[in-house]
Amino acid sequence: MSGSQKPLELILARNLLTSVTTPSLLVGRGGQLLFYNEAAGALLGRPFEDVGQMAPDEWTRAFGPFEDDGSPTPIEDLPLTDALREGRPAHGEFRIRFSDGAYHRIAASAMPIVGGGDGASGAMVIFWPVDDEKAREVTTGRHEVVR
Amino acid sequence: MRVKVWGARGSVPAPGPEMNRYGGNTSCCEVTLSSGETLILDAGTGIRTLGFSLPPDLPRINILLTHLHLDHIQGLMFFPPCFRAESSIRIWGPSSPEASLEARIARYISAPLSPVEVRELPCEVSFLDAPASEWQIGSATIRAEAVTHRGPTLGFRITDGDTTLCYIPDHEPGLGAALGELDPEWISGFNLACDADLLIHDCQYTDEEYPGHEGWGHSPIDDTITFARRVGAKRVLLFHHDPLHTDGFLDDLHRSAAARWVSLGGSEGAVEIAQERAEIVVEASGTGEETAPAPVSSTKVPAPANQVSV
Numbered sequence: 309m310s311g312s313q314k315p316l317e318l319i320l321a322r323n324l325l326t327s328v329t330t331p332s333l334l335v336g337r338g339g340q341l342l343f344y345n346e347a348a349g350a351l352l353g354r355p356f357e358d359v360g361q362m363a364p365d366e367w368t369r370a371f372g373p374f375e376d377d378g379s380p381t382p383i384e385d386l387p388l389t390d391a392l393r394e395g396r397p398a399h400g401e402f403r404i405r406f407s408d409g410a411y412h413r414i415a416a417s418a419m420p421i422v423g424g425g426d427g428a429s430g431a432m433v434i435f436w437p438v439d440d441e442k443a444r445e446v447t448t449g450r451h452e453v454v455r
Numbered sequence: 456m457r458v459k460v461w462g463a464r465g466s467v468p469a470p471g472p473e474m475n476r477y478g479g480n481t482s483c484c485e486v487t488l489s490s491g492e493t494l495i496l497d498a499g500t501g502i503r504t505l506g507f508s509l510p511p512d513l514p515r516i517n518i519l520l521t522h523l524h525l526d527h528i529q530g531l532m533f534f535p536p537c538f539r540a541e542s543s544i545r546i547w548g549p550s551s552p553e554a555s556l557e558a559r560i561a562r563y564i565s566a567p568l569s570p571v572e573v574r575e576l577p578c579e580v581s582f583l584d585a586p587a588s589e590w591q592i593g594s595a596t597i598r599a600e601a602v603t604h605r606g607p608t609l610g611f612r613i614t615d616g617d618t619t620l621c622y623i624p625d626h627e628p629g630l631g632a633a634l635g636e637l638d639p640e641w642i643s644g645f646n647l648a649c650d651a652d653l654l655i656h657d658c659q660y661t662d663e664e665y666p667g668h669e670g671w672g673h674s675p676i677d678d679t680i681t682f683a684r685r686v687g688a689k690r691v692l693l694f695h696h697d698p699l700h701t702d703g704f705l706d707d708l709h710r711s712a713a714a715r716w717v718s719l720g721g722s723e724g725a726v727e728i729a730q731e732r733a734e735i736v737v738e739a740s741g742t743g744e745e746t747a748p749a750p751v752s753s754t755k756v757p758a759p760a761n762q763v764s765v
Contacts, residue, residue, distance in 0.1 A: 313639070313646040316601040322641060323631030424550065424601060425587065 317423035318342065318430050325432065332434045337392060339364035339383050342430065351437070353407025373402030374411060391418035391431040401438060413439045456595075456615045456737040457487040458653065458692075462501020463729035465625070465659050465673065465695035466526050473701040478731025480504070481526035482624050482695060484655065488615050492593025496611065496622050496655075497521055498546075501731065502530035509536060517592050519585070519599075520548035521624055522608035523559055532564050532571070542578035547599075549607040550584035557582035585609055603627050603643040604672040612647045617739040621651035621688070624695045629678035630670060634685060645686055653737045654688035655729070657695045661708060664697075676708065680715040680726070689740040691716070693728040 314322075318334065325332045325345045331352075333344035341362040349355040352371055362370070364383045373381040383389055387398030399417045406412050416435035420428035462480030470479035481499030488494065493509070495502060495518045502518075509516070516536055521527060536542035548556045560582065561573045573580070585599035598612040602623055610623035628634060628643040639645045648654050658679040660668055665675035673695065674682070683691045693712055696705055709728040716726045727735070 314641055316603065316643055319632075319641055319643050320603065326631065424607075 314342070315423045315425070315429045317421050321421050321430065321432055328434075330434050330436060332432060334430060334432055335364075335388055335392070336430045337428065339389065339392065341367040348435075351406050352404075372404030372411075373414075374404065376403075386418075387416060388418035388431045388433050391420040391433075392428050395420045395422065395428050404435075406437075412437050456489065456613070456618050456620055458620065458655070458735045458737060459485040459487075459505075460501075460692075460729045460731055460733050460735075461485060461505040462497075462499045462530075463694055463696055463731060464499070464526070464698060465657070467698050468500045468526075468529075469696075469698035473703075476702040476730065477696060477700075477705050477728070479698075480731060481529060482521075483530060484622065486595075486613065486620065488593045488595050490594035490615075492595070493517070494519060494592060494595065494597075494613065497527045497624065498529070498531040498534065499526050500530045500533075503533040503535075506533075506535035506537075511539065511541075513542075515543045515545065518544065518546045519597070519611055519622075520546060521610065521622070522549055522604065522606060523563075524606070524625070525563070527624075528560060528563060531560070532569055537576050537578050537580070540577040544578055544580045545583060546580065547583050547585045549599075549601070549609045551607050555582065556584055598647065600644070600647050602647070603630055608672075610644050610647045612651070618737050619651045619739075620653050620655070620737050621648040622655045623647065624655065624657055625672055626657045626682075627670070627672050627674055627678070628682050629674065634678055634681045639685065642682070642685060644682070648682070648686040648688055650687045651689065652740050653690045653692060653735065654683055654686070655692045655694050656683060658693035658708070658712060658728075659695050659697045661711070676712045676715060680712055680719065680721075683726075684716070684719045684721060690725045690727065692735065693726065696729070 321334055322343045325334060328345055329347050331348035333348055334342045336342050344356050368380045368383055375381055381402060387400040390398035397419045401413060401415050403411045404414055414435045415438050416433055418431045418433045421430045421432060423429045462483040463477060464479055464481045468479050468481055480501035482497040483499045483501030483505060484496040485505055486494040486496060497520060498518055536544060564573050589596050589598045594615050596614045599609040602608055602610040604625045604627060608625055613620045623644050626644055656679055657674045658676060659673035660675040662675045662677050705728060713726040717723060
């Protein structure tokens with residue numbers, strides 16, 4: 309028996325995100341990366357299938373967000389932590405590393421996902437570039453899916 | 456463990472001469488445990504006739520409701536033990552942040568839909584949220600988990616000694632998901648059904664009917680069989696028949712499902728179809744090569760030849 313089966317609300321959230329064309333990711337209760345969609349894979353440079361699930365410090369080290377000095381922003385400072393801890397939506401702007409290797413500014417909104425148990429069982433994060441050129445690529449669908 | 460089917464129909468009762476063999480009553484199964492205790496799975500219209508068959512001195516009756524859609528609770532108000540003062544009935548069901556289980560069931564057992572109110576029932580009745588962790592009834596260990604359907608819906612895993620029955624009558628695990636390719640942890644109901652000796656599962660539609668009903672909470676043949684193979688079920692009982700499906704249609708649906716099962720490497724005769732009053736002995740069938748097969752490719756099965764249009 310698989311001991312780590314995801315709660316139904318996370319299964320449904322992942323199904324939904326596969327149909328969302330805005331870059332989005334799904335994190336678990338502890339901040340671990342559970343899934344990101346094709347649009348996010350295009351920005352980050354790697355499809356989720358190549359990356360798999362990651363611990364919080366792993367995915368923030370790989371993708372960011374990063375501080376101005378290049379160090380990863382602590383996960384406690386991300387809006388998704390508010391979403392998970394306080395069960396409320398949160399929003400912020402950050403620098404992350406895209407598939408072109410360069411740092412870009414993004415806006416990110418995190419929404420808690422609540423099921424039958426206590427507190428949030430995870431959160432959905434939708435993000436998009438806010439520096440002009442990348443933002444134009446995403447909003448016009450001009451990004452390529454990396455396989 | 457023994458299972459007796461008292462209603463296998465989904466959505467709405469479907470009486471009529473063309474339905475006589477499989478029956479027209481909605482979801483209800485009686486499970487007799489090795490300890491002699493009786494569990495009732497869902498309270499569709501089949502529970503009415505089940506109620507007449509129970510000994511009047513049965514000390515306690517446990518009813519496990521997967522959800523509160525009408526085809527799963529409609530028979531409650533006509534369940535003979537409800538009207539006996541000496542009956543003790545425990546009803547287990549999904550919790551909801553919106554209202555208690557009793558309050559939600561009382562919407563049906565109250566005016567103007569019903570001539571009686573819950574508080575007027577002479578029996579001793581209690582309403583219990585299915586616990587998040589396993590619990591014990593008689594010799595059975597029971598686990599309930601939420602599954603993909605419309606509204607809060609549970610599936611049940613019932614283990615009695617070394618034998619396991621899984622009951623998921625309303626389930627659409629393939630909604631927005633490629634069941635043949637997903638990791639098990641992302642498949643709704645996987646842990647409930649894993650290695651079950653008997654899996655009673657939704658198979659309301661043919662693959663051709665399904666596109667017109669996607670998102671309604673029920674499975675087509677291909678998803679039912681793919682799910683059953685992925686979880687390593689030893690036997691499958693196709694359940695929750697569409698009210699439009701006649702006996703002849705269900706015969707063909709059964710043949711299509713059995714062929715699909717064999718094409719995915721399952722053994723002959725392991726796919727059965729629920730028929731009212733049928734009794735099934737559930738026995739431990741061991742583990743081994745049948746356990747949790749590798750991902751399978753999904754191929755649609757042709758529709759039965761005698762499909763009816765209504």
